[in-house]
Amino acid sequence: MDRRSFFKKAGTATLGAAAATTLAAPAIAQQNPKISWRLTSSFPKGLDTIYGGAVDIADRVRAMTDGNFDIQVFAAAEIVPGLEAANAAGAGTVEMAHTVLYYYYGKEPAYALGAAIPFGLNARMQNAWYNAGNGQTLVNEFMATQNLYSFPAGNTGVQMGGWFRKEINTLDDLKGLKMRIGGLAGKVMERLGVVPQQIPGGDIYPALEKGTIDAAEWVGPYDDNKLGFAKVAKYYYYPGFWEGGPVVHAVINLEKWNSLPKNYQAILEAACAQANADMLAKYDARNAVALKELVAAGAVLKPYSQEILLAAYDAAIATYAELSAKSPHFKKIYDDQLAFKRDAYLWAQIGEYTFDTFMMIQQRSGKL
Template sequence: MDRRSFIKKAGVAGTGVAASTVLAAPAIAQENPKITWRLTSSFPKSLDTIYGGATDIAERVAAATDGNFQIQVFAAGEIVPGLQAVDAVAAGTVEAAHTTSYYFWGKEPTFAFGTAIPFGLNARMSNAWFNQGNGNTLMNEFFATQNLYGLPAGNTGVQMGGWFRKEINTVDDLKGLKMRIAGLAGKVLEKVGVVPQQLAGGDIYPALEKGTIDAAEFVGPYDDSKLGFHKVAKYYYYPGFWEAGPVVHGFFNLEKYNNLPKHYQAIITDACAFANTNMMAKYDAKNPAAIKQLVSEGTVLRPFSQEIMEACYQAAIEIYAELSAQSPFFKKIYDDQLAFKKDAYLWAQLGEYTFDTFMMIQQRAGKL
């Protein structure tokens, strides 16, 4: 082959490469369509931990799609109030929400399992049940009836039992007590005499300050100190037995989610998984310093008495039996989670409990 013939053929080949590059560009654009969604949070921007889960999702989705899939995050009240987030997604007012499903248990008690039920799973068990057990499958069977698709997108770890204006030592001390408490926990405490109030996070402080409520629970030391509850209530009780490992969900309009390209769905799944892990890490890192600061400012820590814990546990068991008789969805998911929990605690008491207990003894002895 002479030099001219070689150059001519090479030029044709080069033209073919250039042409294929030009032709491929529209295909790539089709695979990564430009989409903009709105997400409403149930939390205020001031809570960088729990509100931050929504921004984690948005940032990860944008990064993984080279900015083609944008999720705009709005704080509670900017589009709809925090306690209407799921309704807005189901109706298509917004495409997504970042919220706790137990806020909506009044619509159907099964919603409670998406977050936590009293004396339920701790954070690690929640992750295991959702991701390796039947949790995600069963919950999305239910969520689909509400025009929703849900993914775990945050966990606070076990929460505190809340702020009280007076000491609570016996079950009688709970009678008539007006308490802000979310989810199915309100129904359990109602059974032992509490008057439950469901308020969004931003509404709790003024209600506690004005005496509209006598007590309030929200999350734990870091968030609670940011909201200033220690300024209007002295006693801080633990543990929050109604929220041993509460999950915060990313909710998506079912039709809008199903219409996404499959790789966009996978990106959302991965983004929610990151938000789930990152939120738990934030709380584990920030709560230790926050609880020390609260105590230094006069907060009085108190454990719930064994009498109160036992009475509330019995009340919870009775309520679960009642709700299982009323709702097939509730019974199916409760039975599955209960079986999972029995085995999980059998293992936890051998591994986590014995090790953690030993290390806590060292910490109290000043040996760490």
């Protein structure tokens, strides 16, 4: 090859590379457009773990897109009331919400199955049902009818059974009791004589303090300690049989989800999955410390009696039969979740339960 021919070809290659670089920049820009969304939470900022799940999602999405996909987080009542968060996302008032689906069971009972129902799945089983079972598919089939798309984006683990002004020993003690209790659990407790009240987290303390309600459940020791419930109702019951593993969801307007670039969809999904794992880890780490602080401050721990648990279980099964007869959406999801739960507890009693029970005995005997 002569010198003149070599430089001619080299110059052509250089021009080609420059053109490729020029073309690449707009292509990348098109795949990573500037997008700004608003997310409304169902929770006040003071509840840093559960509210913080939405902040974690927004921070991760921002970091993974070099700030091009910006999600601004608003606490409950800053845009809409906490219990209207998913409705606002479905209507397009905001692009996204961070909420618990059982808040909306009054619109359609199938909502509750996406989060938690009395005597439902624990946190580990929820993750298995969503990620390795049919949960994600079935819940989003229903959510599409509400103009929504969703991902699990948090879990509190099994919750406590609530704060009471007086001891609850028998079923008669529940009759006429005004209790703040969320979602489908209120319908089940109503069968036992309880008068359920659906009140946002930030309004529970004043309602207890003024005697507007006689009892309230919220989450567990860490959040309950922050909200100061022990000061106005000292009897602290367990377990929260209505919330064995409640899922907190990222709920997205369906059109907005479909309009996202595919890489942004993948990034948002990954951020939600990380928030889901992180929230449960934080509650597991913080609840034990908070429980000791609550007892030291005067909280009296009390287990629900077997009489109450068995009556509540029977009431729950009767409620699910009624709802399945009325709602095809509820029946389809419930039947699948029930079949999954049967197998999950078969394995859990052989594996986790046996191991955990032995270790708890060691803890109680002071060997741990």
